[in-house]
Amino acid sequence: MRGVAREAGSVRLLSGQKALVTGANSGIGRATAIRLGRAGADVVVNYVADRTAAEEVVKEIQGFGVRAYAHEADVSQEDQVVRMVSRMVDELGTIDVLVANAGLQRDAPIASMSLQEWHTVLEVNLTGQFLCAREAVKEFRRRGVVPDVSRAAGKIICMSSVHQVIPWAGHVNYASSKGGVQMMMATLAQELAPERIRVNAVAPGAIRTPINRGAWETDEAEAGLLKLIPYGRIGEPEDIADAVLVMASDLLDYVVGTTLYVDGGMTLFPGFATGG
Ligand code: NAD
DSSP states (O other): OTTOEEETTEEETTTTOEEEETTTTSHHHHHHHHHHHHTTOEEEEEESSOHHHHHHHHHHHHTTTSOEEEEEOOTTOHHHHHHHHHHHHHHHSOOSEEEEOOOOOOOOOGGGOOHHHHHHHHIIIIIHHHHHHHHHHHHHHHHOOOTTTOSSSEEEEEEOOGGGTSOOTTOHHHHHHHHHHHHHHHHHHHHHGGGTEEEEEEEEOSBOSGGGHHHHSSHHHHHHHHTTOTTSSOBOHHHHHHHHHHHHSGGGTTOOSOEEEESTTGGGOGGGSSOO
8 A cells, every 4th residue: 555554563554744733732633643643644743832732742752753843833823834834844844734623712602702702713713724724735736746655745634523514502703613614625625636635624523622621521511412422422532533544544545525524423413313
């Protein structure tokens, strides 16, 4: 299989590839950066706050015998994203995989949501993905396909959410940003497929991370959440990391412009299981 080496009985799906994971010092991004490193990729661990946590992720990745470093950048700031990708090309030679993961919530009912809360969420969750994708595409194009590394010239995985399709009262900024991610992903996939650049999304359901602590940290909250998940458990960051790994690898080389829902069935309208 192209671009694949073996390691201790397991296949290193991303051997020789260079991956950038944004928001990689916490939650899903952290688990994904570690998973890609374990699969043989050199990894840039982006963070915007908490350098110590980012350095811990770097150390863990380096333990797999690959290269990694932490890079501070706010993904909503054009100059910072440009610098981040250009440093990656200088230090690691190129970028093969972008996981546009950084995201946040600023929840409020519509009448009390400030314009700043609206802007902040759109700027990080949507504009941030656009900026990272744009800079990655420039390098994918410059380098082109290197068959020994991957069948594609580059892979972009947008971290979306089940809220790209499930409306979410009290979170209009967040749901709008993820709906935007879905259409941005599909449009870029259409635009870039002829150049063998694959753009796809992974859409998590409820995953146990700091972003949604309130939804799972008490027994009562967890019980309420579980009613929305047919599979009967809250997801872990590693559930998403494994999905991103496979999406980034040549195993899914023919998958273009798709959203992979990793949600324990949350998008199956569980309320209709007994009614409707
Ligand atoms: P998290 O809060 O643990 O991680 C979010 C990361 O993004 C953090 O490292 C944070 O510092 C970083 N970040 C925020 N603003 C940034 C900026 N301007 N520049 C760079 N980094 C920035 O939460 P998580 O659950 O791991 O979230 C990761 C992604 O997964 C987000 O896009 C989120 O919307 C998505 N998601 C999460 C869930 C869930 O249930 N946890 C569900 C659906 C989608």
